[in-house]
Amino acid sequence: MFAVIFEVQPKSDRWEQYLDLAGLLRPELVQIRGFLENERFRSRRTEGRVLSLSIWADEKAVMEAAAKGDALADKTLDRFCGFLGAVAGDLALTFGARGGVFVSGGIAPRMADRLNSGTFRARFEDKGRLRAYMEPIPTSLVLHPYPAIIGAARELEMMERL
Numbered sequence: 001m002f003a004v005i006f007e008v009q010p011k012s013d014r015w016e017q018y019l020d021l022a023g024l025l026r027p028e029l030v031q032i033r034g035f036l037e038n039e040r041f042r043s044r045r046t047e048g049r050v051l052s053l054s055i056w057a058d059e060k061a062v063m064e065a066a067a068k069g070d071a072l073a074d075k076t077l078d079r080f081c082g083f084l085g086a087v088a089g090d091l092a093l094t095f096g097a098r099g100g101v102f103v104s105g106g107i108a109p110r111m112a113d114r115l116n117s118g119t120f121r122a123r124f125e126d127k128g129r130l131r132a133y134m135e136p137i138p139t140s141l142v143l144h145p146y147p148a149i150i151g152a153a154r155e156l157e158m159m160e161r162l
Contacts, residue, residue, distance in 0.1 A: 001055055001057065002055070002058055002059050002061070002062055003053065003054070003055055004054040004055075004062065004072065004076045005051065005053050005054075006051075006052050006072070006076075007043065007049055007050065007051050007052070008049065008052065009046070009048050009050070010048070010050065018050070019040075022040060022052075026038060029054070032061070032064070032065045033057075033061055033064060034056050034057035034058060034060065034061020034062070034064065034065070035054070035056055035057075035065070036055040036057060037053075037054070037055040038053065038054045038055070039052075039053050040052050040053075054072065059107050060110075062076055062077065063077065063107075063110065063111070077111065077114055077118075078118050078119055079119075080107075081114055081115055081118040081119050081123075082118070082119035082122075082123040083123070084103070084108070084115075084120060085119060085120035085121060085122065085124040086123040086124070086126070088101050088103060088120075088124055089123065089124040089125065089126070089127055089134055090127075092124070092134065092137055093127060093130065093133075093134070097137065098136075098137060100137060100138040100139065100140060101124075101137065101139045102141075102142050103115070103139065103140070103141050104141070104144075104147055105142075108141060109141065109143050109145075112141055112143070116141075120139070121139065124139060
């Protein structure tokens with residue numbers, strides 16, 4: 001399962017309008033393959049905020065919904081790309097990966113266009129005063145389905161030459 005969580009703060013005079021619109025959205029969501037459930041909760045911590053929790057069968061369902069124009073699914077994938085970019089940038093800083101960062105496996109290869117045009121790179125470089133250090137570090141997306149096997153075969157070939 002794949003959970004999509006977001007928080008909104010409707011203007012106080014438009015609270016009922018927001019809830020009405022959310023109610024109209026539900027029948028449309030039910031028609032999307034992979035959509036399982038959606039619930040909204042009033043925030044206990046911040047007055048006037050609403051937390052929305054949507055449950056989907058898998059990430060493919062969210063990607064299909066985004067491709068069909070679902071704004072929430074689209075925003076979710078953009079946010080995921082931003083998180084991935086931020087973590088990749090943190091790891092590059094931690095390990096001094098000046099030669100580059102390679103992203104592979106999981107959902108990433110199915111999101112190549114979004115990773116190239118979205119928030120991934122911006123969040124990768126967004127490290128405050130270390131931005132100048134981050135900007136020249138290349139990021140690459142590995143598209144081969146079995147890169148570890150290719151690497152192991154190459155290593156075996158090198159060992160046989162010894």
